[in-house]
Amino acid sequence: MTHPNAILVTAAMIGSIVLWATAGDILTASAMRQLGDLDVIRERSGIWGAAVAVVTNGRFGLGVVCLALSFFSLLFAFSHRDLSLIGPAATSLTFVTNALSARFFLHENVDHRRWTAAIFVCVGVALLAF
């Protein structure tokens, strides 16, 4: 039987990956929304102008830091638990937390169609572990 502490530690590791990944995705998406259509910026200022606009955006920088923290949490979790448990659990949960966070922080219109899509992809990714 698995020790309750081991379950808690696994949950904390998965939670940390999901938390940082969601924060990273939301901040990056928010930065892109703030900048506007990158195709329009590229037409106006060229590809380097578009790259500079992205890289110098504060939210984008913060988002990349969060994504890096999520990556290191993932590496840490892989060194303690099985890839087949951590990988699908973290990826599929991130689809659901992203949908919730996009609804509340980015005010996206997450209708029943998007919820269904997020849940289908979440279940699908979890099944890829077997």
Add this chain to the structure above:
Amino acid sequence: MTFRRYLVLGVITITASCGDTFLSRGMKSLGPVSLAHPTALIHAIFSPWVASGIVLLIGFFASYLTALSWADLTYVLPASSLGYVIMTLLARFWLHEKVSPLRWLGVVFITAGVGFVTRGPSYTDHGSHTAPVRAEGLATVEPAIEEVRQ
């Protein structure tokens, strides 16, 4: 959604799945890397498969950011998850890995999820932040309004 934007979603899907598969192929050919010898990881970066994988993943991130500038996160993430399907197909037919029936069921679920989301709108209009998209929409609607006025 224009054809060009669907093309960007396609590029996200293909670069992500091929990038991951190339990394996996490269790392498998190099053998296990011990934490006691981290310099082996630097050596791995210069192997053709790993280097190609990194280039593809840079392409993935650039096209992912482009997509987020004109589409919602809750649209881009499920729409680009077909990459998992491509990755499973590559694992089965290129890397000759065994794919269980449950994994094929997962592929069916993901494909259905992508089908759901891509049939809906790609962007939530929030007023001032959506200037390019709104301008595109107005350019289509305004001549029609003018015609009715006349």
